[in-house]
Amino acid sequence: MLEMKNITKSFGPLVANNHVDFTAKKGEIHALLGENGAGKSTLMSILFGLYQADLGDIFINGQKVNIKTPNDATKYKIGMVHQHFKLVDIFTVLENIILGSEDSKNGFLKTKKARKKVEDIMEKYHMELNLDAKIQDLTVGQQQKVEIIKMLYKDSDILVFDEPTAVLTPQEIDEFLSIIKGFSNEGKVVILITHKLNEIKKAAQQCTILRRGKKIATVDVETTSTDKMAELMVGRPIQKNYDKNDYEKSETVLQIDKLTLEGKHKKILDQISFSVSRGEIVGIAGIDGNGQTELVRCLTGLTRITSGKIELNSIDITNLNVRRKNEHGISHIPEDRHKFGLVLDFSLAENLVLERYYQKDFQKYGLIDYKKVNQYAETLSEKYDIRSAYGISTKVRSMSGGNQQKAIIAREIEKDHDLLIAFQPTRGLDVGAIEMIHNELLEQRKNKKGVLLISYELDEIINLSDRILVIYEGRIVGNFDAKKVTPEILGCYMSGGGVKNE
Numbered sequence: 409m410l411e412m413k414n415i416t417k418s419f420g421p422l423v424a425n426n427h428v429d430f431t432a433k434k435g436e437i438h439a440l441l442g443e444n445g446a447g448k449s450t451l452m453s454i455l456f457g458l459y460q461a462d463l464g465d466i467f468i469n470g471q472k473v474n475i476k477t478p479n480d481a482t483k484y485k486i487g488m489v490h491q492h493f494k495l496v497d498i499f500t501v502l503e504n505i506i507l508g509s510e511d512s513k514n515g516f517l518k519t520k521k522a523r524k525k526v527e528d529i530m531e532k533y534h535m536e537l538n539l540d541a542k543i544q545d546l547t548v549g550q551q552q553k554v555e556i557i558k559m560l561y562k563d564s565d566i567l568v569f570d571e572p573t574a575v576l577t578p579q580e581i582d583e584f585l586s587i588i589k590g591f592s593n594e595g596k597v598v599i600l601i602t603h604k605l606n607e608i609k610k611a612a613q614q615c616t617i618l619r620r621g622k623k624i625a626t627v628d629v630e631t632t633s634t635d636k637m638a639e640l641m642v643g644r645p646i647q648k649n650y651d652k653n654d655y656e657k658s659e660t661v662l663q664i665d666k667l668t669l670e671g672k673h674k675k676i677l678d679q680i681s682f683s684v685s686r687g688e689i690v691g692i693a694g695i696d697g698n699g700q701t702e703l704v705r706c707l708t709g710l711t712r713i714t715s716g717k718i719e720l721n722s723i724d725i726t727n728l729n730v731r732r733k734n735e736h737g738i739s740h741i742p743e744d745r746h747k748f749g750l751v752l753d754f755s756l757a758e759n760l761v762l763e764r765y766y767q768k769d770f771q772k773y774g775l776i777d778y779k780k781v782n783q784y785a786e787t788l789s790e791k792y793d794i795r796s797a798y799g800i801s802t803k804v805r806s807m808s809g810g811n812q813q814k815a816i817i818a819r820e821i822e823k824d825h826d827l828l829i830a831f832q833p834t835r836g837l838d839v840g841a842i843e844m845i846h847n848e849l850l851e852q853r854k855n856k857k858g859v860l861l862i863s864y865e866l867d868e869i870i871n872l873s874d875r876i877l878v879i880y881e882g883r884i885v886g887n888f889d890a891k892k893v894t895p896e897i898l899g900c901y902m903s904g905g906g907v908k909n910e
């Protein structure tokens with residue numbers, strides 16, 4: 409059904425796709441796997457008409473096609489759900505779905521027919537959404553459904569998903585995988601860009617692996633182990649277990665006492681108390697939406713708390729702003745890298761000194777000393793293997809998602825700090841990069857920093873933490889020694905089935 413032949417695309421000196429062939433059959437779920445920056449999004453953006461290939465051809469059902477814009481792609485029944493959704497926040501679900509293919513009369517939208525079509529699609533694929541809700545009031549999982557329905561509304565037969573599960577909870581992931589299986593049963597082609605090997609195993613039949621812009625192999629998923637796929641992707645075997653010596657009790661870095669945050673109608677965070685010590689990784693496990701985002705915002709100064717106390721190294725920092733908290737020794741890897749982690753139109757070098765440019769290390773005669781900034785940025789790029797088209801002068805917006813994340817991690821780890829708050833630090837990263845980040849977090853522990861790790865990936869929490877707290881509906885409902893707890897017990901507490909503080 410789809411054939412991409414000899415696709416080549418460069419950005420300046422960087423060859424993002426290097427003579428890549430990609431073929432998908434009718435009814436196939438075909439995974440596209442590769443390290444961060446391997447060229448997956450670029451290849452699919454060429455298919456979707458966002459980029460033009462420098463070289464190569466695309467065939468659909470044997471016919472050569474010329475896709476210059478996303479409108480051409482729609483004509484050939486190709487749809488794409490991007491890594492970062494492209495919805496209008498203040499429009500309703502229905503308005504977003506029909507946007508671009510709307511029917512109007514005398515300047516007024518005709519929505520009756522559209523509504524019926526959307527309802528039929530939702531019924532067919534067992535999806536539920538309030539069509540009159542505004543996008544801004546939906547969860548990320550629901551927003552993704554809007555994107556999916558939008559593709560189906562345009563009758564797409566080739567459906568491309570760019571890291572669709574990176575932002576979903578485990579329950580939503582299962583639901584998503586069963587939805588795409590429904591599409592393949594109907595004869596549609598589903599192309600799944602993902603870093604999660606277990607999802608590839610669960611859903612895909614074929615997997616094409618890219619490395620540094622080149623196609624390495626297309627493998628049959630059933631007969632290829634996840635270890636083998638990971639190895640093909642990074643070019644070496646992946647470390648699976650982490651060496652970690654026992655945690656030795658040490659002085660407290662962070663002390664939180666009865667932290668409470670009241671929302672309009674209810675308490676979002678309710679009397680949260682816990683501490684993090686030097687050389688300790690404290691993990692916070694929980695299902696998305698139980699107060700994790702707000703807790704991190706309160707700790708980092710993005711939100712003012714209603715009552716309670718936050719101490720860092722025994723100094724009261726409760727009501728300090730972001731910069732002051734930062735200067736007191738908090739580093740923060742945020743959940744949403746675009747909103748809180750980066751200035752997308754600044755260069756990589758500028759982003760690497762976002763919290764430090766005004767300090768004397770990077771100033772000369774009251775101006776930013778770019779020579780020093782650039783030197784520092786070069787060192788970090790090399791150390792953390794941050795890849796981009798034009799080196800440290802690349803605008804961060806054009807970097808791959810994984811490399812953007814690496815830039816944040818490099819910046820936060822390298823600045824002087826006592827506590828690292830890492831919120832979903834490996835989101836969207838490939839297995840090789842995850843291994844690197846996990847080792848970095850353990851290195852922090854070894855260097856006697858305190859680490860607060862908040863993640864929706866239970867494996868990550870269990871593998872790295874010394875102590876695990878469970879957050880449920882804004883309260884800490886469990887406090888466990890990581891060596892003694894099982895995923896089942898944590899799962900039970902995470903869904904509200906536990907008793908307070910074991």
Ligand SMILES: Nc1ncnc2c1ncn2[C@@H]1O[C@H](COP(=O)(O)OP(=O)(O)OP(=O)(O)O)[C@@H](O)[C@H]1O
Nearest residue numbers: 419424444445446447448449450806807808809810
């Ligand atoms: N518009 C652009 N301008 C300059 N460089 C770009 C542009 N788009 C992509 N690149 C570069 O091309 C390379 C491939 O990027 P791409 O987004 O395709 O990678 P990816 O495999 O999807 O990575 P990830 O898993 O991190 O999302 C990266 O090094 C990226 O920085």
